[in-house]
Amino acid sequence: MATMHDVARLAQVSVSTVSYVLTGTRPISQATRDKVHAAMAELDYQPNAMARGLASRRSRIVGLLMPMDERGLGATETAFVTGAAAAASTAGYHLVLAPVGTTDLDDLRRLASQRMLDGAVLMEVQVEDGRVAVLQEAGVPLVLIGRTSDTAALSYVDIDFDQTVREAVDHLVGLGHTRIAYVNHSEAAIAAGYGPAVRTRDAFVARMAAHGLEPLMIAAEDSAAAGREALDAALAQAPDLTALLAMNENAVFGILGELAARGRTVPGDVSVVSMVTSPQVAELAHPALTAMTSPGSALGRIAVEALLRQLDGVTGDHHQQLLPCALEIRGSTGPPGR
Amino acid sequence: MATMHDVARLAQVSVSTVSYVLTGTRPISQATRDKVHAAMAELDYQPNAMARGLASRRSRIVGLLMPMDERGLGATETAFVTGAAAAASTAGYHLVLAPVGTTDLDDLRRLASQRMLDGAVLMEVQVEDGRVAVLQEAGVPLVLIGRTSDTAALSYVDIDFDQTVREAVDHLVGLGHTRIAYVNHSEAAIAAGYGPAVRTRDAFVARMAAHGLEPLMIAAEDSAAAGREALDAALAQAPDLTALLAMNENAVFGILGELAARGRTVPGDVSVVSMVTSPQVAELAHPALTAMTSPGSALGRIAVEALLRQLDGVTGDHHQQLLPCALEIRGSTGPPGR
DNA sequence: GCGGATTGTCGAAGCGTTTCGACTAACCGG
DNA sequence: CCGGTTAGTCGAAACGCTTCGACAATCCGC
Numbered sequence: 001m002a003t004m005h006d007v008a009r010l011a012q013v014s015v016s017t018v019s020y021v022l023t024g025t026r027p028i029s030q031a032t033r034d035k036v037h038a039a040m041a042e043l044d045y046q047p048n049a050m051a052r053g054l055a056s057r058r059s060r061i062v063g064l065l066m067p068m069d070e071r072g073l074g075a076t077e078t079a080f081v082t083g084a085a086a087a088a089s090t091a092g093y094h095l096v097l098a099p100v101g102t103t104d105l106d107d108l109r110r111l112a113s114q115r116m117l118d119g120a121v122l123m124e125v126q127v128e129d130g131r132v133a134v135l136q137e138a139g140v141p142l143v144l145i146g147r148t149s150d151t152a153a154l155s156y157v158d159i160d161f162d163q164t165v166r167e168a169v170d171h172l173v174g175l176g177h178t179r180i181a182y183v184n185h186s187e188a189a190i191a192a193g194y195g196p197a198v199r200t201r202d203a204f205v206a207r208m209a210a211h212g213l214e215p216l217m218i219a220a221e222d223s224a225a226a227g228r229e230a231l232d233a234a235l236a237q238a239p240d241l242t243a244l245l246a247m248n249e250n251a252v253f254g255i256l257g258e259l260a261a262r263g264r265t266v267p268g269d270v271s272v273v274s275m276v277t278s279p280q281v282a283e284l285a286h287p288a289l290t291a292m293t294s295p296g297s298a299l300g301r302i303a304v305e306a307l308l309r310q311l312d313g314v315t316g317d318h319h320q321q322l323l324p325c326a327l328e329i330r331g332s333t334g335p336p337g338r
Numbered sequence: 339m340a341t342m343h344d345v346a347r348l349a350q351v352s353v354s355t356v357s358y359v360l361t362g363t364r365p366i367s368q369a370t371r372d373k374v375h376a377a378m379a380e381l382d383y384q385p386n387a388m389a390r391g392l393a394s395r396r397s398r399i400v401g402l403l404m405p406m407d408e409r410g411l412g413a414t415e416t417a418f419v420t421g422a423a424a425a426a427s428t429a430g431y432h433l434v435l436a437p438v439g440t441t442d443l444d445d446l447r448r449l450a451s452q453r454m455l456d457g458a459v460l461m462e463v464q465v466e467d468g469r470v471a472v473l474q475e476a477g478v479p480l481v482l483i484g485r486t487s488d489t490a491a492l493s494y495v496d497i498d499f500d501q502t503v504r505e506a507v508d509h510l511v512g513l514g515h516t517r518i519a520y521v522n523h524s525e526a527a528i529a530a531g532y533g534p535a536v537r538t539r540d541a542f543v544a545r546m547a548a549h550g551l552e553p554l555m556i557a558a559e560d561s562a563a564a565g566r567e568a569l570d571a572a573l574a575q576a577p578d579l580t581a582l583l584a585m586n587e588n589a590v591f592g593i594l595g596e597l598a599a600r601g602r603t604v605p606g607d608v609s610v611v612s613m614v615t616s617p618q619v620a621e622l623a624h625p626a627l628t629a630m631t632s633p634g635s636a637l638g639r640i641a642v643e644a645l646l647r648q649l650d651g652v653t654g655d656h657h658q659q660l661l662p663c664a665l666e667i668r669g670s671t672g673p674p675g676r
Numbered sequence: 677g678c679g680g681a682t683t684g685t686c687g688a689a690g691c692g693t694t695t696c697g698a699c700t701a702a703c704c705g706g
Numbered sequence: 707c708c709g710g711t712t713a714g715t716c717g718a719a720a721c722g723c724t725t726c727g728a729c730a731a732t733c734c735g736c
Contacts (some may be wrong), residue, residue, distance in 0.1 A: 001451070001453065003691095003692055004692065004693065005692080010725090013715075013716085014715065014716045014717070015693085015694095015716090016694080016695080016715080016716065016717075016718090017714085017715060017716075018696085019693070019694060020694095020695095020714090020715085022693095023694075025694080026695095026696080026713090026714075027712085027713055027714065028713090028714065028715080029713080029714060029715090032714080032715080034681090044451075044455075045446060046451035046452055046694075047452065047692085048392075048452065048453050048691085048692050048693070049397075049453060049454035050388055050391035050392040050397060050453060050454070050691080050692080050693090051392050051691065051692030051693040051694090051721090052692080052693055052694080053388035053392075053693085053721095054386070054388040054389050054392050054691085054692080054693070054694090054721050054723085055392075055692075055693040055694040055695080055720080055721055056693075056695090056720065056721090057694090057721075059387075059388060061434070064435075068420060068423070068424060073416050073420065075413075078411050078416045080404060081419070081435070082411065082437070085406070085435045086406055086437055087437075088457035089436065089437050089438075094434045094436070094454065095434060095435045095436075096399070096432045096433060096434045096435070097402075097419070097423045097433045097434070097435050098423075098432070098433075099427050100427075100428065101424045110384060113339070113382075114384055114385065114386065114387040115339070115384075115386050115387060115388060115618070115722095116387035116388070116432065140717085143623040223618070223621065224621040224622055224626075240455070250618060250621075250622065253621075253622035253623070253624070254621075256624065257624035260624060261624075280561070280588060282594075283561065283562040283588075283591075284562055284588065284622065285591070286591070286594065286595035286598060286599075288562075328477045335517055341721095341723085342722065342723065343722080349697095351685075351686085352685065352686045352687070353686090353687090353722090353723085354685080354686065354687075354688090354724080354725080354726095355684085355685060355686075357723070357724060357725080358684090358685085358724095358725095359721095361724075361725095363724080363725075364683090364684075364685085364725095365682085365683055365684065366684065366685085367683080367684060367685090370684080385722085385723075386721085386722050386723070388721085388722080388723090389721065389722035389723040389724090390692090390722080390723055390724080391691095392691050392692065392693085392721085392722080392723070392724090393690080393691055393723040393724040393725080394691090394723075394724055394725085395691075395724090451691095541680080581731095649733090
C-alpha cells in the first residue's frame with residue numbers, strides 16, 4: 001500500500017502539500033496539483049481511512065441505530081435502512097449498522113465514546129427514548145427517524161401520522177362508512193411509547209370525533225394470527241362494522257384471511273385500509289390493498305442528508321420534517337355494503 | 339475525552355502497561371491491573387477506535403456488501419443483514435453496510451484499499467462475480483453468502499438448493515402430484531447468473547427427471563403481477579397442472595390471487611410450495627403457505643462468525659457450508675384434486 | 677547455587693494522516 | 707517603491723494508540 005510519503009517523494013513535494021491537494025484546505029498551484037495527481041495515479045494511492053480519521057477527528061462514519069429486540073424488520077424499516085445506506089454512500093460516508101436496543105444504554109455509551117461515529121441516525125424512536133440523552137451527552141450529533149415528546153433541540157424526520165390518519169379516515173367516511181375500527185400495534189408497543197402506535201391512536205380518536213363518530217381501537221401483535229384475533233374482537237364490539245384501518249402490516253393479512261373465512265367480502269362487506277405500507281406489500285393481498293404508502297427510503301435518505309449537513313455545517317438550527325403517506329386506492333375499499 | 343496517557347498518569351504506570359492491560363498482549367500483575375482498571379473507571383475511559391485502528395492495523399469493522407440495484411431487500415435478505423449485524427456486534431465488531439453493486443467494481447476497489455474493512459461478507463453473489471477478485475487482490479478476507487462457480491479458495495455459506503428443491507419436489511410427488519411447475523426468478527436474474535435462480539433451476543430439472551417427470555419452469559419478475567402472468571403461462575403449457583413450486587416470494591401471492599380469480603382452490607385443485615421463505619411471510623397467505631423455511635438470520639450470523647474466525651485465525655482453510663431450508667407444511671399443499 | 681526461561685514493566689518508535697506556524701515570492705494600491 | 711495581502715509550499719508537531727526491544731526480578735530444574 002502506498003502512503004502519502006511515497007506520493008510526496010515521487011511528486012517531489014512535501015507530505016503536507018499532498019494533503020492539501022487531497023483536502024483542498026489550502027491553495028495549491030495547478031502545476032503542483034497535476035504532479036501530485038499523476039503520482040497518486042501511478043502508485044494507485046488510496047488514503048488510509050484510520051489515519052485520516054485519527055488526525056482529522058472525523059471518521060466519515062455515521063451510525064444507524066436500531067433496536068433488534070423485535071421480530072426483525074418490516075418492509076418499511078428495511079426501506080429506511082437502504083435509503084440511509086444509499087445516501088451515506090453517495091456522500092462518501094460509511095454507514096454502520098448498530099443493533100442497540102432502547103435498554104442497552106451502556107452499550108450505546110461505549111459506542112458513542114469510541115469516537116468512531118461522526119453522527120447517528122436513530123430508528124424506532126420511542127416517545128421517551130433514553131438513547132437521545134446518551135448520545136447528546138457523548139456529543140454525538142444525531143437525527144431521529146421518528147420523534148420524542150420533546151423535540152425542542154432535536155433534528156428529526158418522521159411520518160406525518162396526523163395527516164396520514166386524517167386522509168385514511170376521510171377516505172372511508174367519504175365513501176359513506178360510519179362504523180370504523182382501527183387495528184393498531186400491540187399494547188406493549190403503545191405502553192412503551194412507540195411513536196407510530198401512540199400518535200396514530202391519538203390522531204384516530206381525534207379525527208373520528210371531528211366526524212362525530214365513535215372511535216374503536218384494537219391493539220394487535222405484529223402477526224397474521226393476531227390480526228385474526230383483532231378482527232374477532234372488533235366484530236364482537238361492533239358487529240355492524242363496515243371498515244377497518246390497520247397500522248399493522250402483518251395483522252392486515254390475518255384480518256383479510258379471517259374476513260374470508262367468515263364469508264365477508266372485501267370491499268363488499270368490509271373495507272380495509274392499510275396504513276404506512278409499501279406498494280409491494282399492498283400488492284400481495286387479494287384484493288390489492290388500498291393503502292397509505294410510506295415514504296420508506298426517502299425517510300432514511302433525508303435523515304442521513306440532514307445529519308451530514310449538520311456535521312459539516314455552520315447550521316445551529318435543526319432539521320424537523322414530517323412526511324405524509326400517500327393514499328393509494330386499490331381494491332380493498334369501496335362504499336359500505338348493501 | 340480521557341486518553342491512555344491520562345489513565346497511565348493516574349495509575350502511575352507507563353502508557354504501554356495500560357495498553358497491555360487492555361489487550362492482554364503481555365502478562366500484567368494483578369495489582370497493576372487493578373490500579374489501571376480503577377483509573378479507567380474513574381476517568382470514564384474509552385479507547386479511541388481510530389487510534390487503535392491505525393496503530394494495530396485492525397479496524398474491527400467488517401463490511402456487508404450488497405447490490406442495491408434491485409427493488410430493495412426481501413424478507414430473506416433482511417434476515418441476513420440483521421443476523422450479520424447481531425453477530426458482529428456480539429463479537430465487538432462493527433458492521434458497515436456498503437451498497438456496492440456487481441458493476442461498481444471501482445467503488446469497491448476504492449473501499450477495499452482504504453483499509454477501513456478488516457474483512458467483508460458478500461451478499462447476492464452471482465455465479466461469476468467480479469467483486470470476489472477485487473477483494474482478493476486488495477487482500478481483504480471475505481466470506482460469501484451464496485457462492486460462485488469456482489469455490490476452491492473461498493469461504494462461503496449458502497442455502498443447499500439441491501436439497502431444498504429435492505425435499506419440495508418429493509413432498510409434492512409423495513402427495514401424488516405428477517404435473518408440477520416451477521416458478522423461478524426472472525429471466526434477467528437467471529441470465530446474470532444469480533445463484534439461487536440458476537441452482538434451483540438445475541436442481542428442479544434433475545429431481546423431476548429422477549422421478550421420471552417432465553420439468554416445467556417459468557421465469558417471473560419479483561412482483562405479484564408477474565406471478566399472475568406466470569400462472570397464466572404455466573396453465574397454458576400444462577392445463578392439467580396440479581402443483582406449483584415457487585422461488586419468488588412476491589410472485590407467490592400473485593399466483594394465489596390468480597388461482598382464486600380462476601376459481602381454483604388451494605390446495606384442493608392446486609398445491610403450492612413456496613421456496614426459501616420466512617415463516618412470517620408464509621403465514622400472511624390464505625391458506626398459510628407450505629414452505630421451505632430459509633435459515634435467514636442464521637446465514638448472516640454464520641457468515642460473520644466464519645469471517646471473524648478467519649481474521650484472527652491461524653486457519654488457512656476455508657469455511658464452506660450449505661444449510662438446507664426446512665419443509666414446513668401448512669395449508670397450501672395436499673393430494674391432487676378429485 | 678547456576679544458567680535459562682518467564683514475568684512484569686518501561687521508553688520509544690512507529691502507524692499515516694491533518695494542521696499549524698513560518699517562510700518566500702509575487703502582487704497591489706497609492 | 708513600500709508596507710500589506712495573498713498564493714504556494716514546507717517542516718514539524720500532533721492525533722491516541724500498539725508493539726518492539728530492553729531490562730530487572732523472580733522462578734525452576736538439577
